Amino acid sequence: MTEGTHAAGGAGDSLWQACIDQLAQELPEQQFNTWIKPLVAQINEDFSKVTIFVANRFKLDWIRAQYASRITATLEKLYGQAIPLELALTQREAVARAYATPNQSAPVSPATEPTSLAEDNGQAAFKNRLNSALTFETLIEGTANRMARAAAMHVAGTPGQLYNPLFIYGGVGLGKTHLMHAVGNRLLADRPDAKVLYIHAEQFVSDVVKAYQRKTFDEFKERYHSLDLLLIDDVQFFANKDRTQEEFFNAFEALLTKKSHIVMTSDTYPKGLADIHERLVSRFDSGLTVAIEPPELEMRVAILINKSRAEGTEMPEEVAFFVAKNVRSNVRELEGALRKCLAYSRFNQKEISIQLAREALRDLLSIQNRQISVENIQKTVADYYKIKVADMYSKKRPASIARPRQIAMYLAKELTQKSLPEIGELFGGRDHTTVLHAVRKIGGERQQLTELNQQLHVLEQTLKG
Numbered sequence: 001m002t003e004g005t006h007a008a009g010g011a012g013d014s015l016w017q018a019c020i021d022q023l024a025q026e027l028p029e030q031q032f033n034t035w036i037k038p039l040v041a042q043i044n045e046d047f048s049k050v051t052i053f054v055a056n057r058f059k060l061d062w063i064r065a066q067y068a069s070r071i072t073a074t075l076e077k078l079y080g081q082a083i084p085l086e087l088a089l090t091q092r093e094a095v096a097r098a099y100a101t102p103n104q105s106a107p108v109s110p111a112t113e114p115t116s117l118a119e120d121n122g123q124a125a126f127k128n129r130l131n132s133a134l135t136f137e138t139l140i141e142g143t144a145n146r147m148a149r150a151a152a153m154h155v156a157g158t159p160g161q162l163y164n165p166l167f168i169y170g171g172v173g174l175g176k177t178h179l180m181h182a183v184g185n186r187l188l189a190d191r192p193d194a195k196v197l198y199i200h201a202e203q204f205v206s207d208v209v210k211a212y213q214r215k216t217f218d219e220f221k222e223r224y225h226s227l228d229l230l231l232i233d234d235v236q237f238f239a240n241k242d243r244t245q246e247e248f249f250n251a252f253e254a255l256l257t258k259k260s261h262i263v264m265t266s267d268t269y270p271k272g273l274a275d276i277h278e279r280l281v282s283r284f285d286s287g288l289t290v291a292i293e294p295p296e297l298e299m300r301v302a303i304l305i306n307k308s309r310a311e312g313t314e315m316p317e318e319v320a321f322f323v324a325k326n327v328r329s330n331v332r333e334l335e336g337a338l339r340k341c342l343a344y345s346r347f348n349q350k351e352i353s354i355q356l357a358r359e360a361l362r363d364l365l366s367i368q369n370r371q372i373s374v375e376n377i378q379k380t381v382a383d384y385y386k387i388k389v390a391d392m393y394s395k396k397r398p399a400s401i402a403r404p405r406q407i408a409m410y411l412a413k414e415l416t417q418k419s420l421p422e423i424g425e426l427f428g429g430r431d432h433t434t435v436l437h438a439v440r441k442i443g444g445e446r447q448q449l450t451e452l453n454q455q456l457h458v459l460e461q462t463l464k465g
């Protein structure tokens, strides 16, 4: 089961995909990528229920509070009648079973606490929100994460000393959250009485808002300032939240003064963070900043072999290479591909082979093999903005035509291997500097204008199939 797809395939699959596409258009890109895109859903074959699997407890609560009704409404609009929604925590066996029995609902009740949540650790009322399955032992090491892993291990072994704060950044699904939990779990294994808290930045924002409304800042401070280790995920979410940034700054200073450790993650390095106060950005960068890169081929192979072993199945090395060569973006997608292969093998009672992987992953492979041509981009963009395809090559300059043309040039550069002169040629013999200008202009505006960004997102999704 991959992100955004349905377990059993068929009509449910298309319905869920349509729902995801719709939400991609409606929500700001960052929100969509963080909360909706990683969701894994299973729609029963009789459409009597949709079960959405979420990676951890916080995410589950967040999806329930912020997005569940929106997802239900979108599905209802698309399907024509309401489909009850259930939220469940991702548990490998549950997902695998859901896969193998597409007619049955997932055997996980929506609000159950996962058995893996290591919330007690002798700290009765204190909830650390750690997932005990995410440890250093289950994190595969490779060139891509070697430095981040080494720094994290150091912090877990001697917190409050070097590398404080530890700032880990990288793209989606590369193991930042996993690494953070590993630090917390390791510290608790060594010192069960340590006060550790894992929290997503959005939850911190929401705690600040609650403390503000209820005038409970003393409790808030007591909670955060007394920690030995604060693990805070996705701090880019602090953007534009002044009060939150102020409270985080206070917590940060208090924790560092008492030599507690802070580990943070983000999708970018500190100076790349937008709309976060300079004094905070410079604090973020004052310890150690390390990147996690997308995993290289050998690491992807090792991850596949290890994860399938953990599921009780041996994946032959040649199959792991085949899958790893075809799934390159991130570990979460790799896990999705692996689950598909394992479920396909169980369901069809076939040995895992390259042929089986090819069948199990055929959707994914066909998307990759589908070449996006400049002609296709021109046609799609012209359709979208309701202009003639011929205007893509014409010399006309009114903005209603020039802008879609620039957008098409931008997409041609982004989505094909063509050079600037080649693209210029295909747009009615234009100079390569004209293409470069369009690429820079649209690329720059995309960062600023949410509406343009959403339009581009829709066009990209359409072109990628």
Ligand SMILES: Nc1ncnc2c1ncn2[C@@H]1O[C@H](COP(=O)(O)OP(=O)(O)OP(=O)(O)O)[C@@H](O)[C@H]1O
Binding pocket: 134, 138, 139, 140, 141, 145, 170, 171, 172, 173, 174, 175, 176, 177, 178, 179, 303, 331, 332, 335
């Ligand atoms: N090196 C690794 N070895 C084993 N599993 C990994 C590794 N890296 C990532 N994973 C797994 O991949 C999945 C995605 O990782 P994780 O959630 O930590 O990513 P992330 O970088 O925090 O992404 P996001 O920013 O989208 O939250 C998790 O199931 C995690 O356990």
